[in-house]
Amino acid sequence: MAKPKKDPGLLAVFTKGIIKENPVFVALLGLCPALAVTSSLETGLGMGVLVVFVLTLSNIVVSLIRRLIPEEIMIPSYIIVIATFVTIVEMLTEAFAPALFDSLGIFIPLIVANCLIMSRAVAYASENNVGRSAIDGLGMAVGFGLALGLIGLTREFLATGAIAYGVFIPLPVEGAILGFDIAPLNMEVFVGPAGGFIVIGVWLAVFNAIGLYKSRKRKEAWDRWVEKKKREKAEKKKQKAMESAGGSA
Amino acid sequence: MLPKLKIALILFVIGAVSGAGIVGVNSFTEDIIEANRLREEHEAYFDIFGLDMPEEFDVDEEPQDVYCRREVKGYDADRETIGEIVFFCVADEDVYERAVAYDKDGNRLGQVFRVDDVNNHGEISTLVAFDGNFEILDVRIVHTTNTPNYVQRIEDDYLGDFAGQDIRDVDFYDGSTGATITYNSIRQAVNLTAANAEADRALDAYRKVYPEADNYERAFDYTLGCIRYRDAVYDIEGNLLGHVYMAQYDDEGHDPIDLVVAVEDETFKDVVVAREDQASETLMDALDKYRDYTGEHVGDIDIAAYDDTVYDSSITHLLEQSFVRCVEDDEQRELREFFRWATRTGEVETIDNDYVESYQPYYDEDDELLGHVYIGEMDTSDLTDDYSGGLLRIKVSIDLDGLIHNAVIEEINESNFANDLLEEEIARYRGMEGPMEEEDVSDAFSSATYSGDALNTIIEAIYAHNGENIEEGE
Numbered sequence: 001m002a003k004p005k006k007d008p009g010l011l012a013v014f015t016k017g018i019i020k021e022n023p024v025f026v027a028l029l030g031l032c033p034a035l036a037v038t039s040s041l042e043t044g045l046g047m048g049v050l051v052v053f054v055l056t057l058s059n060i061v062v063s064l065i066r067r068l069i070p071e072e073i074m075i076p077s078y079i080i081v082i083a084t085f086v087t088i089v090e091m092l093t094e095a096f097a098p099a100l101f102d103s104l105g106i107f108i109p110l111i112v113a114n115c116l117i118m119s120r121a122v123a124y125a126s127e128n129n130v131g132r133s134a135i136d137g138l139g140m141a142v143g144f145g146l147a148l149g150l151i152g153l154t155r156e157f158l159a160t161g162a163i164a165y166g167v168f169i170p171l172p173v174e175g176a177i178l179g180f181d182i183a184p185l186n187m188e189v190f191v192g193p194a195g196g197f198i199v200i201g202v203w204l205a206v207f208n209a210i211g212l213y214k215s216r217k218r219k220e221a222w223d224r225w226v227e228k229k230k231r232e233k234a235e236k237k238k239q240k241a242m243e244s245a246g247g248s249a
Numbered sequence: 250m251l252p253k254l255k256i257a258l259i260l261f262v263i264g265a266v267s268g269a270g271i272v273g274v275n276s277f278t279e280d281i282i283e284a285n286r287l288r289e290e291h292e293a294y295f296d297i298f299g300l301d302m303p304e305e306f307d308v309d310e311e312p313q314d315v316y317c318r319r320e321v322k323g324y325d326a327d328r329e330t331i332g333e334i335v336f337f338c339v340a341d342e343d344v345y346e347r348a349v350a351y352d353k354d355g356n357r358l359g360q361v362f363r364v365d366d367v368n369n370h371g372e373i374s375t376l377v378a379f380d381g382n383f384e385i386l387d388v389r390i391v392h393t394t395n396t397p398n399y400v401q402r403i404e405d406d407y408l409g410d411f412a413g414q415d416i417r418d419v420d421f422y423d424g425s426t427g428a429t430i431t432y433n434s435i436r437q438a439v440n441l442t443a444a445n446a447e448a449d450r451a452l453d454a455y456r457k458v459y460p461e462a463d464n465y466e467r468a469f470d471y472t473l474g475c476i477r478y479r480d481a482v483y484d485i486e487g488n489l490l491g492h493v494y495m496a497q498y499d500d501e502g503h504d505p506i507d508l509v510v511a512v513e514d515e516t517f518k519d520v521v522v523a524r525e526d527q528a529s530e531t532l533m534d535a536l537d538k539y540r541d542y543t544g545e546h547v548g549d550i551d552i553a554a555y556d557d558t559v560y561d562s563s564i565t566h567l568l569e570q571s572f573v574r575c576v577e578d579d580e581q582r583e584l585r586e587f588f589r590w591a592t593r594t595g596e597v598e599t600i601d602n603d604y605v606e607s608y609q610p611y612y613d614e615d616d617e618l619l620g621h622v623y624i625g626e627m628d629t630s631d632l633t634d635d636y637s638g639g640l641l642r643i644k645v646s647i648d649l650d651g652l653i654h655n656a657v658i659e660e661i662n663e664s665n666f667a668n669d670l671l672e673e674e675i676a677r678y679r680g681m682e683g684p685m686e687e688e689d690v691s692d693a694f695s696s697a698t699y700s701g702d703a704l705n706t707i708i709e710a711i712y713a714h715n716g717e718n719i720e721e722g723e
Contacts, residue, residue, distance in 0.1 A: 077259070
């Protein structure tokens with residue numbers, strides 16, 4: 001009888017979305033907002049915060065109602081849940097972070113069409129309890145937000161040479177850090193769509209390279225382990241043969 | 250059947266709970282969102298004219314007069330006035346509103362038109378600001394749901410090109426911008442502003458006579474003849490400064506002339522040229538001669554035709570016509586309010602009717618009967634026990650074909666809000682041939698008060714009686 005697979009711990013559920021199964025750089029989900037709203041660090045992080053709200057709460061609600069929903073209406077029901085949270089987050093953003101609302105524009109209602117959210121609802125929240133679903137949603141959304149923040153940081157710095165804060169997110173302070181004069185390099189292309197594709201491509205390459213490096217290292221470790229076991233086995237065999245030869249002598 | 254009902258019930262419950270959640274959040278945020286929008290918009294107005302950004306605003310919640318006048322004052326942290334923006338509604342329905350900006354000393358800085366448009370990418374509200382010389386100060390987007398990247402591109406690359414151009418002759422960017430739909434909305438906003446700025450030239454012309462003129466109201470549109478209209482001119486406080494006639498002489502063989510003739514209480518005040526491009530030295534000299542009549546009663550002025558310049562006969566003609574209009578207007582303004590060509594009225598006949606009090610026949614200069622003017626009234630509090638309205642009294646002119654020429658409210662005892670709505674409602678009757686069908690009576694109005702229904706009931710009663718009058722006349 002096959003041994004049942006052990007559920008990973010809550011910490012593992014949370015962290016898998018940040019690096020190992022990062023929605024943007026590994027699963028390639030939610031690339032539309034990742035391209036469209038990452039012209040600056042703040043807009044990227046802002047979208048990330050909104051997705052944290054929507055994904056966590058929709059995972060909780062989907063998990064709560066999963067046994068009540070017949071399979072035929074699973075998708076429409078989940079869409080209603082997600083759309084509700086998106087509408088709520090849209091109104092709250094417009095009320096309390098109007099600059100962020102203006103900056104993200106149509107991409108806030110478009111969160112409802114973000115395949116990351118629906119995929120977590122169907123693939124995870126509909127099959128797990130509330131606690132694990134909430135942690136999964138939170139972890140995935142944080143990973144998504146960090147990915148958007150990283151892309152936004154890269155694009156903003158390459159285009160302006162500085163990182164502004166307090167412009168779109170209502171912070172009590174407003175200003176900019178770094179502040180290199182990179183105007184002569186004329187890299188404003190990075191705030192445009194083309195720059196978005198380039199930056200995402202580069203970061204995907206970096207994450208793929210890290211993944212390949214890690215898998216190569218794992219393979220090398222495995223090979224070393226196999227070699228070691230083989231050596232140990234051969235050593236044991238040799239020792240056994242010597243003992244048997246000594247006995248007969 | 251039962252499983253399907255269960256599915257429907259589950260979907261209904263999910264939808265209802267979702268809807269309730271959205272309604273709850275909406276009721277919590279809608280006031281904040283509206284306040285944010287207003288503040289952002291007001292800040293944009295101050296920023297356009299280079300005023301400091303106010304720390305706080307005093308905002309008129311409701312329009313103050315018939316021009317929908319609404320004032321927004323900005324103050325710094327020490328409560329010192331930074332400037333003032335005065336908003337007005339615009340007759341052109343495509344333009345949302347017009348605003349005039351003043352600095353802390355009350356100097357006029359310029360005007361802003363706000364144009365709201367809905368294009369294929371969503372909503373877009375644009376401000377177009379220009380100074381007293383029609384030079385564009387700024388064009389900016391204050392609210393939009395258009396694609397942000399396109400909007401950003403327009404703001405970064407194209408809006409700046411408008412500044413410094415003459416609003417009446419704008420050089421648009423003709424090439425493909427990559428955001429054509431958004432740019433077209435901007436183009437439309439600038440064009441509409443230009444059209445309305447031209448119309449507002451009248452006010453600039455009136456300021457030559459009344460420097461403190463801030464607004465005007467069309468008192469009479471003559472349609473025919475060289476006197477185009479008579480306007481009442483008001484200062485910033487809404488006080489009547491006087492009346493002016495806009496006179497135009499554009500016969501073949503003459504250079505066109507647009508004059509502003511100011512007359513107060515049948516006394517000639519001044520005559521000025523309305524358009525700067527017509528203000529030649531010869532014309533200005535010619536006009537000077539007529540200023541000798543300033544202060545004289547228009548009936549006593551014997552305008553002699555000067556033969557010195559080509560303008561004299563034109564000016565004389567325009568002044569004569571203005572003076573004639575002035576005398577006629579004061580005598581016959583009320584007559585013309587109800588039938589344009591009326592010159593006299595007949596006896597008032599009282600009627601024994603619940604809703605129609607009296608009527609009066611109106612005649613033209615050939616003594617032909619034009620129609621009747623009815624006075625009708627109704628106590629709206631009689632409509633229902635739970636409504637305390639009051640007397641609604643209206644005056645309606647109906648010609649012999651049953652066409653309503655004019656309908657005005659004589660007396661009303663409603664809230665200011667209902668008064669404004671009723672003014673709009675009664676205006677809908679002008680040009681109609683009969684009372685409205687029940688479903689056409691403005692729903693928004695009749696649900697707010699009962700006076701919409703009352704208005705239609707009075708007009709129905711008037712029509713019933715007008716039919717009898719026409720039959721008797723025949």
